Amino acid sequence: MKSELTHQKLRGGYYTPKPITDFITRWAVSSPTATILEPSCGDGNFLESMAQTYRERGLEDRDRISRQICAIEFDPEEARKAQERLESLGIPAGGAVRNGDFFSYCRNFIDGGVRFEAIVGNPPFIRYQSFMEEHRKLAFEIMQEAGLTPNRFTNAWVPFLIASSLLLTDKGRMGMVVPAELFQVGYAAQTRLFLSDYFRKLTIITFKKLVFSEINQEVVLLLCEKDGDRHSGIRVVELEEMGDLQAFDPKDLSNIELKPLDHTSEKWTQYYLTADEITLLRKWRTHPEIAVSGDVLDVDVGVVTGLNEFFALNELQVAKNKLGAHTKRIITKSAHLEGVVMTEEDWADNVARQYATALLHLPNAPFSEQAEEVRQYIVSGEKQGVHTGYKCRIRKNWFVVPSVWVPDAFMLRQVHSYPKIILNEAKATCTDTVHRVRFKEGYEGARVTAAFLNSLTLAFSEVTGRSYGAGVLTFEPSESESLPLPLRGADKLDVEQIDQLIRFNRIEEVLEITDKALLIDGLGLAREEALALRKIWRKLRDRRINRR
Structure with a gap:
């Protein structure tokens, strides 16, 4: 067979x-x-x-x-x-x-x-x-x-x-x-x-x-x-x-x-969608008062470690290998980002749960110039064959992970119910299971983060991302940068309020708030149009999730 x-x-x-x-x-x-x-x-x-x-x-x-x-x-x-x-x-x-x-x-x-x-x-x-x-x-x-x-x-x-x-x-x-x-x-x-x-x-x-x-x-x-x-x-x-x-x-x-x-x-x-629903999307897709997310922020892939199991450690592993002085904060799973703000309290909670929160972060120097405790850990990795993996073996020093910069925010690469931006108050980086976001000059991250969760942007996320099965919606950085993003009225939004609602998965309440501020008051949509956009999002989301 x-x-x-x-x-x-x-x-x-x-x-x-x-x-x-x-x-x-x-x-x-x-x-x-x-x-x-x-x-x-x-x-x-x-x-x-x-x-x-x-x-x-x-x-x-x-x-x-x-x-x-x-x-x-x-x-x-x-x-x-x-x-x-x-x-x-x-x-x-x-x-x-x-x-x-x-x-x-x-x-x-x-x-x-x-x-x-x-x-x-x-x-x-x-x-x-x-x-x-x-x-x-x-x-x-x-x-x-x-x-x-x-x-x-x-x-x-x-x-x-x-x-x-x-x-x-x-x-x-x-x-x-x-x-x-x-x-x-x-x-x-x-x-x-x-x-x-x-x-x-x-x-x-x-x-x-x-x-x-x-x-x-x-x-x-x-x-x-x-x-x-x-x-x-x-x-x-x-x-x-x-x-x-x-x-x-x-x-x-x-x-x-x-x-x-x-x-x-x-x-x-x-x-x-129906012909009327398609017409509604096309009407607002090119509206001059609606920004494109790529005008507001840059999206890049997360850190490619080569093998997360070796390079991303939990608190006990860091202590056991005496690597505390050689690590950097990292998010390894989107599930570790609960709201739309990653706070210091969230970070401490992830550490306490023994999530992999520490990235091995070394100077770009040969093995002989690394600290003794680091050399011991590198040797243990070579015994496991970590250095033979493609991403590792193409590096000058296989144990040095490149492009370890800290973003302003994170954006989900794979989505179940809806995409979101998460402010990075904890000053961590992330693996490539999550995208890294930098806000462009002149745009306040908290306002953009709060404004992202509206019915127009969510509706377009369903026709922009890709779904390959299991109900998951996937975004490449370029797709994350192509979403329409209404910002007029974003100054009326409270990111902390939205963060708390999202932590309890109260997305419908969030959309009531953001649609009123951004779509109805900000852009002048009739309430019926805002609700129609929300219906489009629900229809496409539910179809994606319920396939089997």
């Missing part, structure tokens, strides 16, 4: 369940004469659905069905299985299933003017380092010709998606199973822009329960229409689980609201 799983991971193939292949194929194939392409057919799950759909459309001629199918598979053994599967249905597989590299076929199809009315599939999920150079080079060339600039973060499913799009007829349809990363990751930003420009209508079907639970990979069904039947826009349909597709008629999609497409690379999490 292990060797089979390793092979699957290497080629990026996790084959598609029948409810999904049936639904996508029925949606994509609208007539018995439609030609259909599958760029990575695996062992043939989609092929069975194709044969079934053609017959439902009134096509019984098996030779003709074979001529209208083009299924490509790189792995010879999987291609053989796909051929046998089609033959078992009485359909000649000789010309229908082809063993080879999709991108080579794609190049020939593009140059030869070959196009398809329907394209379906589940592109392989192969990261850059496992994407064979000869195939990657051609795949990236095709992407570049389409106006995109792939890089080392580009996963194989992206060029499969782009190249397939180029092979559709003017009224063609493409239905693909793709990672939910399409919604939110940076490397898919150009893909989002390409899709919104290339297609008139996009439908995305998501599931609350994982389809591929064995790999913990959230996927969505991406349905793209070049013509759109005189309509344009995007819709998101959320189902409880994959099995719900069996009772869902593809024709019913036309009854679901289409939202105007935002022809930018912005994340698509916003499309879980």
Whole structure:
């Protein structure tokens, strides 16, 4: 089983369940004469659905069905299985299933003017380092010709998606199973822009329960229409689980609201909202009276120690190794930051709880120049192999942790309910589980910290951050610097009051205070608009947290 799983991971193939292949194929194939392409057919799950759909459309001629199918598979053994599967249905597989590299076929199809009315599939999920150079080079060339600039973060499913799009007829349809990363990751930003420009209508079907639970990979069904039947826009349909597709008629999609497409690379999490909610967000996103967080503060990663278990110690470990004179205060977990102010009292409490609060902080000098007690501790680390870790071995002196500066505040990198800024009165640094914040000149940290917790900023945090599973929202520094931040009226806020409320998780009371001061009095929003922004935040937060 292990060797089979390793092979699957290497080629990026996790084959598609029948409810999904049936639904996508029925949606994509609208007539018995439609030609259909599958760029990575695996062992043939989609092929069975194709044969079934053609017959439902009134096509019984098996030779003709074979001529209208083009299924490509790189792995010879999987291609053989796909051929046998089609033959078992009485359909000649000789010309229908082809063993080879999709991108080579794609190049020939593009140059030869070959196009398809329907394209379906589940592109392989192969990261850059496992994407064979000869195939990657051609795949990236095709992407570049389409106006995109792939890089080392580009996963194989992206060029499969782009190249397939180029092979559709003017009224063609493409239905693909793709990672939910399409919604939110940076490397898919150009893909989002390409899709919104290339297609008139996009439908995305998501599931609350994982389809591929064995790999913990959230996927969505991406349905793209070049013509759109005189309509344009995007819709998101959320189902409880994959099995719900069996009772869902593809024709019913036309009854679901289409939202105007935002022809930018912005994340698509916003499309879980109604058209009115999206319009409200866009209205206030560019309001001249609203700052962007990056105008007010700089966000950087925390300290990268190389191995927190060795470099971050609790009080007992410091005493045992006599390292008190060689440490600096550090926060190692976001859970150790309870309110929005990290006080001296909080610090003393963390120390008393035996949290890892002391960072080994040494002069950048060779081993021989370190204190005796430090040398003993370094030797103990080498016996454990700490110095062989990547982050340690690339340092001149492996035991000297770089970039140990103390920030004005902290910002959570991974969020459960809501993001926040935490003032650093304790003068500690932090590991890279938390971001470090410096306030720019002219901005008072306490006011910014208090103002950050408002319904507008929290709503945008849900469409700016990324959620990979387990309900956690993750922010890179650049994302933390791109949030809208209303500050007019922040002088009326009491950061100590907000700190106390947050410590008891009374976020709704905080939002009543901050929304009144910042959004209603400061910006002139109607109370209904402020409440609508809060509803948007709750809707997106609850959806994220309740996935499973």
